[in-house]
Amino acid sequence: MVSDSVFITGLAVDATIGVYDWERTIKQRLVLDLDMCFDISSAAATDDLTHALDYSAVSQRVISFIEGSAYQLLEALAEQVARIIMEEFSVSGLRLRINKPGAVPEAAGVGLVITRGDYLKGDASRG
């Protein structure tokens, strides 16, 4: 079981997201934190990006997907982002946190955290 991970924090994307009519006509800021299970041993041994989980490529793919999406719920968006990363980047598990900082004016942030795949298996230090 792999305990290595590659992370992305504070990934800011403007999206059409929300359940109310007024939210369907504007873009709102979302901020994502990702922790992705990935064995770094091959990248470490070869010093070659082609053997690494390229956090730049993941970031651009996630930004592109979210900018083209129009979900109502963060839950629906989160599930698809997790699926894309796991399917397209050979990530065996991940933790995804999505913050919608403007949604509740009285709160610094609201949102959700999901874990998928192997994220919590075999590594007590995560979670």
Ligand SMILES: Nc1nc2c(c(=O)[nH]1)N=C([C@H](O)[C@@H](O)CO)CN2
């Ligand atoms: N669990 C969730 N609760 C709420 C969501 C959501 O996506 N998941 N969305 C909204 C509204 O769109 C809100 O952000 C508008 O301010 C409310 N609750």
